[in-house]
Amino acid sequence: MNTLENRVSELLASFGDSSDVKTRYIKLPGDGQLSACLLYIENIVDTMSIQEHIIEPMLQKPVPEEKDRFFPFLVQEVLQVSDLKIVTETGKVIDKLVNGATIILFDGQADVLTADTSKWEERSLSNPKGQRTVQGPDIGFTESRSGNVALIRKYIKNPTLKVQTQTYGKITNTSVTLVYLEHLVDADILSSIQNKLDEMPYDSVIGSNYITEYLTKDSKSLFPLILNSDRPDVAAAEILEGRVCIVVDGTPFVLIAPAVLIQFFQSPDDYYLSSEATKYVRPLRFIFFWLSLYIPGLYVAFTTFHKGLLPVNLLVGFTAQQQAVPFPTVFETLLVLSLTDAIYEGSSRLPQNLVITISLFGAIVFGQASVEAQLVQPVTLVIISISFIFSSIIPIASLNYSVRIIKISLILIGALLGLYGIALFTLLLLVHLCYLRSFSVPYFAPISPFSRQDMDKDVFIRKPMPEINHNIPGFHKEEDMEGQPKKENDS
Numbered sequence: 474m475n476t477l478e479n480r481v482s483e484l485l486a487s488f489g490d491s492s493d494v495k496t497r498y499i500k501l502p503g504d505g506q507l508s509a510c511l512l513y514i515e516n517i518v519d520t521m522s523i524q525e526h527i528i529e530p531m532l533q534k535p536v537p538e539e540k541d542r543f544f545p546f547l548v549q550e551v552l553q554v555s556d557l558k559i560v561t562e563t564g565k566v567i568d569k570l571v572n573g574a575t576i577i578l579f580d581g582q583a584d585v586l587t588a589d590t591s592k593w594e595e596r597s598l599s600n601p602k603g604q605r606t607v608q609g610p611d612i613g614f615t616e617s618r619s620g621n622v623a624l625i626r627k628y629i630k631n632p633t634l635k636v637q638t639q640t641y642g643k644i645t646n647t648s649v650t651l652v653y654l655e656h657l658v659d660a661d662i663l664s665s666i667q668n669k670l671d672e673m674p675y676d677s678v679i680g681s682n683y684i685t686e687y688l689t690k691d692s693k694s695l696f697p698l699i700l701n702s703d704r705p706d707v708a709a710a711e712i713l714e715g716r717v718c719i720v721v722d723g724t725p726f727v728l729i730a731p732a733v734l735i736q737f738f739q740s741p742d743d744y745y746l747s748s749e750a751t752k753y754v755r756p757l758r759f760i761f762f763w764l765s766l767y768i769p770g771l772y773v774a775f776t777t778f779h780k781g782l783l784p785v786n787l788l789v790g791f792t793a794q795q796q797a798v799p800f801p802t803v804f805e806t807l808l809v810l811s812l813t814d815a816i817y818e819g820s821s822r823l824p825q826n827l828v829i830t831i832s833l834f835g836a837i838v839f840g841q842a843s844v845e846a847q848l849v850q851p852v853t854l855v856i857i858s859i860s861f862i863f864s865s866i867i868p869i870a871s872l873n874y875s876v877r878i879i880k881i882s883l884i885l886i887g888a889l890l891g892l893y894g895i896a897l898f899t900l901l902l903l904v905h906l907c908y909l910r911s912f913s914v915p916y917f918a919p920i921s922p923f924s925r926q927d928m929d930k931d932v933f934i935r936k937p938m939p940e941i942n943h944n945i946p947g948f949h950k951e952e953d954m955e956g957q958p959k960k961e962n963d964s
Contacts, residue, residue, distance in 0.1 A: 477580040481510050484576070487567055494570075499528060501579075503535035512576040519592035523575055526553035527588055543582065556589035571646065595620065603703045603726065603870060609745035613703045618648050618722035621705070625652055625718065628709035641670060642678035648722040649684065652708075657715040662731060662912045666717055681724040688730070695875040698911040700732040702869075707741055731911035733918050735932055738762070740868040748937045756933050758866055765863035765876060769806055770883030770895055772856045776802045778891030794850040803888035805849040807881070809857045812839060814877060817861075 481496060488494050497511040509531065513523065530551045537546055548557050560566050566585050570576050573591020601613030614621045622636055631654070638650045649670065653663060666688065673687050681701065689698045702708055703726050708718050711729045719728035738758045743751045776795070780788055798805065816831075816839075823831055843849045864876050879902070886894040909916035919927035930936050 477508055477510055477578060480578055481512065483563075484512060484566065484570075487563075497528070499532065501531060501536050502533070503538070507536065507538075508580040510578045512570060512578070513590065514570060514573070517573045517593055518575060518590045522554070522590050522592075527575060527577070527590070540582070543579075544584065544586065547586065552586075552588060554588040554590065558587045560585050560587050568640075568646065572648075593617070601703045603701075604707065604741055604868060606741045606745060609741050610704070610706050612705060614705060614708075614725045614727060616723050616725055618650055618720050621720050621725075621727060622650055622652060624705035625709055625712065625720075628705060629654070629712060634712070637667075639670065641673055641675065641684075643676045645677040645679065647678040649678070650720040652712060652718040652720060654712055654715070657713070658717060659715060662914075663717055665912055666719070666730060678721070679723065681719070681721040681726055681728050684719060684721055685728060692909070694905065694909055695878055696734065696906070696909065696916065697737070697869075697871045697875070698730075698732055698909075698916070700729040700736050700869065701726045701871060702729060703727075704741060710744070731914040732916075733911065733914060734906065734916055735919075737867065737869040737872045739931075743935050744938075748935050752934055755935065758868075759933065761863040761866050762876070765860045766879055767883060767895070768860045768863075769810065769856055769880055770887040771892075772853075772887075773803050773806055773884050774887035774891045774895055777888055791850075791852060794852060797847050798850055800848070801888075802850075802853070803884060805853050806857065806884055809843075809849055809853055810860075810881065810884070813857055813861050 485491075485494060485496070493515050495513055495515050499509050499511070501507045501509055511523065511527065530553055531547075534551050536551070537543060544559055548559075558569070560569065561584050566576055566587065569587040573589065573593065574587045575590045577586040577588065579586075595617045596615055598612050598615060600611050603613075612624070614624065618638075626634065633655045634652065635655050636650055636652050638648055640646045641649050651663075651666065669688055670684070673684075675683060675687070678684065685697075685699050685701070692698055700711070702711075708727050708729065712718050716729050716731065719730065721728070738755060740754075740758075743755060775783055776791055780791075783791070795802065800808075820831055840854050844851050844854065860880065864873060864880075867873055867876070883895060883898060886898050890897070906917040907915070907921045915922055918924065919932060930941050935941070
């Protein structure tokens with residue numbers, strides 16, 4: 474017989490009789506003396522809310538015995554919880570339970586009543602770590618998906634802001650929310666993202682990088698095709714430009730798609746300071762970015778194959794230093810670069826009070842000792858230091874990983890083929906950037922395909938706010954630019 478106790482036992486068996494799944498049996502007032510049982514998972518529910526808004530009201534009012542009036546009476550006149558649902562399927566009951574709902578089963582009733590009483594442990598708002606600014610808001614996202622959506626809504630108070638939430642991961646059941654403006658988002662791009670997420674076969678989704686890698690799995694590019702940010706103002710600004718924001722529960726970084734290369738050079742400071750104050754900052758970012766890539770490779774190419782192109786005084790100094798070192802230039806360059814990256818990786822994971830000490834100790838001791846021991850040339854240390862400093866000004870950290878790989882590739886090509894190899898690599902790199910697509914949007918836009926309207930407003934130089942409209946630079950699909958759609962080749 475499918476009694477109340479049997480139904481409760483079946484649900485408890487689904488959790489393997491886990492000790493944190495709690496039950497509470499009560500007798501409802503009235504002539505029928507119906508029994509009810511409450512199930513919830515402790516530590517993810519508000520027990521005070523359960524006691525005050527569910528148990529106490531149910532014990533005060535007699536419930537009717539008629540089945541057609543039973544649930545409407547409880548929902549409309551008894552229970553004091555905002556989110557109440559009547560559920561029949563066992564699978565949905567379990568989903569509600571693991572998401573912080575309290576399940577109420579009644580003797581003689583096949584349906585189950587679920588009440589949202591979730592109370593997850595969350596940290597308070599803190600400063601953004603990924604994109605710090607001199608001026609502007611100093612609040613970053615947290616691991617709470619609903620809290621992050623609320624922060625976005627704080628900036629965009631508009632009914633056309635759409636929020637769609639689904640769960641992904643067969644085991645983790647992670648909530649993922651798409652946030653976009655209905656009248657600005659491209660319907661094809663939105664549909665492409667939704668379809669790919671619906672097809673995602675993962676058993677677990679722990680963080681936003683799971684989503685990023687799946688959405689861009691068809692792309693073999695080193696360049697990030699999805700932007701991530703821990704700033705609500707940045708996410709809101711991107712949504713206002715027609716993009717889709719993907720908020721993953723448990724991750725303080727939201728994803729923004731589609732993305733173009735120009736975005737990775739834009740800092741929030743560009744929009745909180747006057748346009749005159751930032752007029753020369755962004756062009757310097759582009760210049761320093763390319764210099765950080767090419768300086769080590771050019772240094773190796775010139776000292777290995779093209780010494781005759783160097784000024785005489787510089788060549789004499791390089792030759793004198795190189796004769797005292799037992800290793801070839803390419804080996805020392807890679808050695809110093811690898812140790813610099815090791816110091817950077819270590820300092821980003823050490824406790825905060827040890828970062829400065831370890832960084833200074835590693836840089837000073839390694840630099841001074843390696844030169845005195847004649848393991849590397851002083852000029853090699855200078856070249857790698859300049860390249861490292863130039864690459865550190867990139868506002869979005871995810872682009873730095875691409876910089877490292879390309880930098881090493883240029884060093885090796887410079888050592889093997891000299892300037893001719895670097896020129897060929899540059900040509901292939903530009904072709905790749907022009908060919909790359911992020912959800913049908915050209916990654917190198919508005920440089921290629923060229924759009925003078927976008928170039929003049931917010932690419933290399935940010936124009937004053939009155940001159941910038943809502944159109945994102947280069948945020949146009951190929952069919953909008955050339956009149957004919959092309960096959961998507963991004964992710």
